[in-house]
Amino acid sequence: MQNNQGNLWQNVMDQVKTWARVNSPWAIHFNSGSCNGCDIEILATLTPRYDMERFGVKLQGSPRHADILICTGPVTRQARERLIRIYEQMPEPKFVVAVGSCALSGGAFQGCYNVEGGIDQVLPVNAYVPGCPPRPEAIIDGLVKLLQALDNGTMPEPITLKPGVAVPSKSGNPA
Numbered sequence: 716m717q718n719n720q721g722n723l724w725q726n727v728m729d730q731v732k733t734w735a736r737v738n739s740p741w742a743i744h745f746n747s748g749s750c751n752g753c754d755i756e757i758l759a760t761l762t763p764r765y766d767m768e769r770f771g772v773k774l775q776g777s778p779r780h781a782d783i784l785i786c787t788g789p790v791t792r793q794a795r796e797r798l799i800r801i802y803e804q805m806p807e808p809k810f811v812v813a814v815g816s817c818a819l820s821g822g823a824f825q826g827c828y829n830v831e832g833g834i835d836q837v838l839p840v841n842a843y844v845p846g847c848p849p850r851p852e853a854i855i856d857g858l859v860k861l862l863q864a865l866d867n868g869t870m871p872e873p874i875t876l877k878p879g880v881a882v883p884s885k886s887g888n889p890a
């Protein structure tokens with residue numbers, strides 16, 4: 716009897732935590748080598764025209780307070796360790812969204828001597844937003860799909876925003 720009450724209480728707490736997480740996710744943005752095109756589009760999502768905050772998404776500065784890491788650009792050799800450190804400083808559970816072709820695969824910078832590739836070369840990516848750069852609507856759509864996946868319990872499987880475009884994620888934590 717006591718065990719059943721314990722399980723019930725745990726279920727209620729899990730539902731409350733998921734509800735809170737889905738309705739007020741805090742995000743941090745990191746540019747690991749982008750041309751700034753994708754970064755400008757992310758800023759546009761915060762303007763009154765697109766108003767990403769209406770979904771409860773708040774962009775803020777500390778990885779220690781963030782649920783979602785929004786990444787732009789390819790992973791350069793210079794930024795690699797910083798990207799991993801930011802990810803490691805985020806509390807669990809945490810999610811990664813790769814924004815733009817460069818974040819997906821290296822894009823325009825693929826093959827450069829200082830580029831390691833897309834974000835999923837070093838971090839487990841949960842959502843991919845293709846485009847060069849993706850429009851603000853696409854970025855918001857990616858975040859909303861991530862939140863929906865979180866809400867209906869299909870995480871942590873990587874989600875594909877457009878069939879045939881997304882790159883398979885590498886599982887596990889960075890080496």
Ligand code: SF4
Binds near residue numbers: 818849
């Ligand atoms: S996807 Fe396009 S806009 Fe975004 S960082 Fe790469 S080159 Fe720049």
